Amino acid sequence: MSDAKQSNALLIIDAQKAFERLEQEGAVPSDAVAKTRIATLLKAYRAAELPVIHVRHASLEPHSYFQSHLPGFEVMAAARERAGEVVVTKHVNSAFIGTELEAILHDRGVRSLTIAGATLNHCVETTARMAANLGFRVRLVADATWAYPVQSLDGVTFPASLVHAMSLANLNGEFADIVTTNDVVGHLAARPPVRPDDIPEV
Template sequence: MPHSLPALIVVDVQRAFDEWEAAGERRNNPDAVAHIAELLKAFRASDAPIFHIRHEGTKPTSSFRPESSGYAVKDEAREQASEPVIVKRVNSAFIGTDLESRLRASNIGTLVICGATTNHCVETTTRMAGNLGFDARLVRDATWTFDRIGPDGDAHSAEAIHAMTLSDLNGEFARIVTTNDVIASLAALRQ
């Protein structure tokens, strides 16, 4: 019997992204971390499961190396003692971790996914969640990404990348939702 409450999966809300911004990288969705904090508050109030994902960089130049300042979690998304932190070394939170076995052991069928970045670790985790048979819900206003240069030298805005990623995932791998949708759904489950 599936768990009646969804699990919140908080992907890579780490200080490295603040450092990227301070160095001049431009991102979209400036309210994403505030929305993640709202989701954490709602899930905690509902006693719903929360899993924190941390990226541990393995390349010498990675902003996410454990000894670097960028590895630390942002204050707004800090875990509580009862909330597991799962460390990954690749884009997907399911590869090289025990996330799937923890979810299956708790009979959790629905995953609410948020964090950073939309088109990297959030997308990869969401795709795998869908492929593994979970009812994945990606929270569009609780994730963000950065401007990028494509292989042909074309500039792509963070907004366009974010929108395309959501379009790619919608219906095939996940349902795209908002923070308000999730909070309303949790409130309805508690009644």
């Protein structure tokens, strides 16, 4: 497969059932349908035959729903992996720490990442920042990620929509290009197909 086909990859971060458990307990996400847009992105990338990489969080915290032996570790139905797609397991916020993600991307010729998943202000933002620092171009899909309310040190609760907007503002221009699901799908649809003579002989 040519470098042109491999230069961009979709990175889905922590689209796991633990978030469904949290929402059953009352957590309200900034975007209730972001999960369905992840499914849209996956469909578009698979149709374009571009790499898809899934990141799962395996928490080492004793009371976390993301522990690897619990149901919350499992992937959401909308983001279910397919055979042959890379799955990276992490234990901290950044998908690059303690994993082989960077090596996998370099090995596949990936130079830019389209990132979606959760939560925006934690693992998504941390991974996006580090990806940019490592030299990858980052596109953050604003409507295919979500956040939850955050309480300040003085007890003020910031609504999820504000947390979401602030995280996007933190990343915009400095670490990532902020895009929408429609932007990404439209861009992929407009890409010219790879001709057989573009693919080098092995």
